[in-house]
Amino acid sequence: MLVIKIGGGAAIGAGGYVNFAEDLATLDQPFVLVHGGNAEFSELSRALGMPPRMITSQSGRVSRYTDAPTMDAMLMAYCGKVNTRLVAALRARGVNAVGLSAIDGGIGVGRRKPTLRGTEDDKPKVLRDDHAGTLETVDPALIRLLLANGYQPVVTPPALGEEGIPINVDGDKLALELATVLGADGLLFFSDTPGLLADRHDEASLIREIDASDPEAALAAAAGRMVVKVEAAVGAISRGVKQVIFSDGRADNPVTRALAGEGTVIRAR
Amino acid sequence: MLVIKIGGGAAIGAGGYVNFAEDLATLDQPFVLVHGGNAEFSELSRALGMPPRMITSQSGRVSRYTDAPTMDAMLMAYCGKVNTRLVAALRARGVNAVGLSAIDGGIGVGRRKPTLRGTEDDKPKVLRDDHAGTLETVDPALIRLLLANGYQPVVTPPALGEEGIPINVDGDKLALELATVLGADGLLFFSDTPGLLADRHDEASLIREIDASDPEAALAAAAGRMVVKVEAAVGAISRGVKQVIFSDGRADNPVTRALAGEGTVIRAR
Numbered sequence: 001m002l003v004i005k006i007g008g009g010a011a012i013g014a015g016g017y018v019n020f021a022e023d024l025a026t027l028d029q030p031f032v033l034v035h036g037g038n039a040e041f042s043e044l045s046r047a048l049g050m051p052p053r054m055i056t057s058q059s060g061r062v063s064r065y066t067d068a069p070t071m072d073a074m075l076m077a078y079c080g081k082v083n084t085r086l087v088a089a090l091r092a093r094g095v096n097a098v099g100l101s102a103i104d105g106g107i108g109v110g111r112r113k114p115t116l117r118g119t120e121d122d123k124p125k126v127l128r129d130d131h132a133g134t135l136e137t138v139d140p141a142l143i144r145l146l147l148a149n150g151y152q153p154v155v156t157p158p159a160l161g162e163e164g165i166p167i168n169v170d171g172d173k174l175a176l177e178l179a180t181v182l183g184a185d186g187l188l189f190f191s192d193t194p195g196l197l198a199d200r201h202d203e204a205s206l207i208r209e210i211d212a213s214d215p216e217a218a219l220a221a222a223a224g225r226m227v228v229k230v231e232a233a234v235g236a237i238s239r240g241v242k243q244v245i246f247s248d249g250r251a252d253n254p255v256t257r258a259l260a261g262e263g264t265v266i267r268a269r
Numbered sequence: 270m271l272v273i274k275i276g277g278g279a280a281i282g283a284g285g286y287v288n289f290a291e292d293l294a295t296l297d298q299p300f301v302l303v304h305g306g307n308a309e310f311s312e313l314s315r316a317l318g319m320p321p322r323m324i325t326s327q328s329g330r331v332s333r334y335t336d337a338p339t340m341d342a343m344l345m346a347y348c349g350k351v352n353t354r355l356v357a358a359l360r361a362r363g364v365n366a367v368g369l370s371a372i373d374g375g376i377g378v379g380r381r382k383p384t385l386r387g388t389e390d391d392k393p394k395v396l397r398d399d400h401a402g403t404l405e406t407v408d409p410a411l412i413r414l415l416l417a418n419g420y421q422p423v424v425t426p427p428a429l430g431e432e433g434i435p436i437n438v439d440g441d442k443l444a445l446e447l448a449t450v451l452g453a454d455g456l457l458f459f460s461d462t463p464g465l466l467a468d469r470h471d472e473a474s475l476i477r478e479i480d481a482s483d484p485e486a487a488l489a490a491a492a493g494r495m496v497v498k499v500e501a502a503v504g505a506i507s508r509g510v511k512q513v514i515f516s517d518g519r520a521d522n523p524v525t526r527a528l529a530g531e532g533t534v535i536r537a538r
């Protein structure tokens with residue numbers, strides 16, 4: 001069983017749904033698809049007069065401020081447009097897909113952090129009523145039930161906050177936690193790059209393989225934002241996921257290519 | 270088991286989600302919730318510069334023209350905002366809700382009618398690339414699986430067209446077909462009126478009871494748009510649904526009140 005995360009970048013747009021669906025229809029094993037929707041979310045927010053507000057924390061982490069109307073836009077983009085279009089594209093090709101948000105059936109529950117502190121355009125800001133949070137628990141019961149009955153779940157953020165309202169959680173973390181708790185044979189991440197790059201401005205600097213059994217060497221090979229991804233992948237492998245692959249979501253047959261080793265393959269040698 | 274349809278009118282807005290969720294949390298039997306989203310859909314379309322275009326057919330039926338961008342707005346409003354907000358409100362009150370569109374798991378498949386003919390503002394029009402259609406088959410397997418495992422499904426249009434694209438189908442018909450195929454003990458319709466009215470301008474003209482065992486008398490009691498509703502209700506009862514109730518979605522405890530007989534109750538005496 002595979003967990004497959006499709007990033008929500010601009011390169012994986014309308015054509016991307018069909019591209020992934022055609023490839024996934026040829027897959028000979030069950031899968032759980034997790035997806036983002038950031039490009040659609042930003043486009044919709046802008047069209048509704050709510051351009052993204054990015055806040056940089058003291059530690060340098062950049063977060064999008066999500067007040068209640070922005071959360072509605074997130075629900076509309078992620079759960080409404082991207083999830084349903086993906087499910088329709090999959091079903092049209094014979095995949096028995098079921099679309100879910102992590103709210104459904106209690107898949108993902110998290111802790112809301114209503115106050116967002118940091119800088120916006122280099123000015124200090126404290127923003128209240130943020131609807132973002134951290135994923136705390138993942139319950140795979142609903143996903144297991146669907147897989148056992150021949151359905152392929154397609155899952156998207158948000159999760160449910162402890163107070164019962166939707167919260168914006170990281171889609172990569174959702175995929176990681178699901179892969180771990182489900183004991184996935186593989187966890188595949190697709191985005192707008194060929195994989196993990198030693199130099200993020202140079203697609204030719206692709207790192208082809210990372211040995212998860214030597215975490216220190218693995219982390220030494222990683223730079224910048226890559227460190228978090230490598231750390232998370234190594235952690236998932238130490239918890240039983242067989243391999244983690246970062247690969248190009250813009251390619252034809254992206255899943256087939258990734259399983260053939262195109263991209264960055266992280267496993268324990 | 271009940272099938273409960275909540276109309277998408279303006280009166281059942283943000284407060285409505287919580288109002289229904291609080292009442293449904295007290296219900297002592299399984300249910301399938303079907304909902305509309307028309308007011309949210311129209312508001313979003315207008316905000317995105319696509320105001321609703323209404324076409325009147327030769328027979329007097331009014332349809333909303335749904336091109337591809339308008340279908341995206343429908344997905345965002347129905348599947349994104351209304352469905353997810355309802356599920357979150359239910360889960361926050363302890364109901365084990367799972368949100369679905371009728372596309373998921375093949376619940377609803379229909380026939381698309383890509384050409385829409387009629388008049389728009391009294392001018393004859395032929396509009397191509399309409400994404401509306403008629404529900405043809407309902408497959409309750411996924412809903413049965415969820416109910417049997419303690420989940421309460423929350424289902425919304427659209428359905429999947431035979432060519433594999435989402436189509437706008439009637440939510441009332443979806444609820445009727447689901448109630449019939451599931452053998453529901455009751456089918457409850459909630460909208461912005463107290464029930465079926467003999468005079469649609471006068472809420473005091475509520476019809477309290479209709480005897481489904483005498484269809485001619487039942488239809489004689491109906492007027493205008495009500496005829497279609499009474500016909501559909503009588504049909505559902507003849508196919509095994511125990512009772513159909515039309516009731517007020519704006520009231521407190523709307524489901525409890527409807528089950529206590531507030532509204533129009535249609536059953537075979």
